Amino acid sequence: MTPEAPATPEAAVAATHEWFERHSGWAPPDEGTLEEWRADDVCRCPDECLVEWDGCCEHGLASWSLVLSALD
Numbered sequence: 001m002t003p004e005a006p007a008t009p010e011a012a013v014a015a016t017h018e019w020f021e022r023h024s025g026w027a028p029p030d031e032g033t034l035e036e037w038r039a040d041d042v043c044r045c046p047d048e049c050l051v052e053w054d055g056c057c058e059h060g061l062a063s064w065s066l067v068l069s070a071l072d
């Protein structure tokens with residue numbers, strides 16, 4: 001466990017939205033990609049880190065599945 005790891009998925013999603021404001025060149029995955037990740041129980045973060053489906057990366061970013069489900 002790293003000191004930078006967010007305490008909750010909500011905190012990770014909030015940190016990810018801050019990251020969006022500071023970075024460009026990211027894009028949400030399309031549905032087919034998300035389905036493939038879901039099938040493998042993995043996901044990517046906006047900075048391309050590979051994590052668990054509902055995980056966060058070592059940089060404190062939430063996976064796309066967390067980010068997108070928080071928007072629903």
Ligand SMILES: [Zn+2]
Nearest residue numbers: 047049057059
């Ligand atoms: Zn990362």
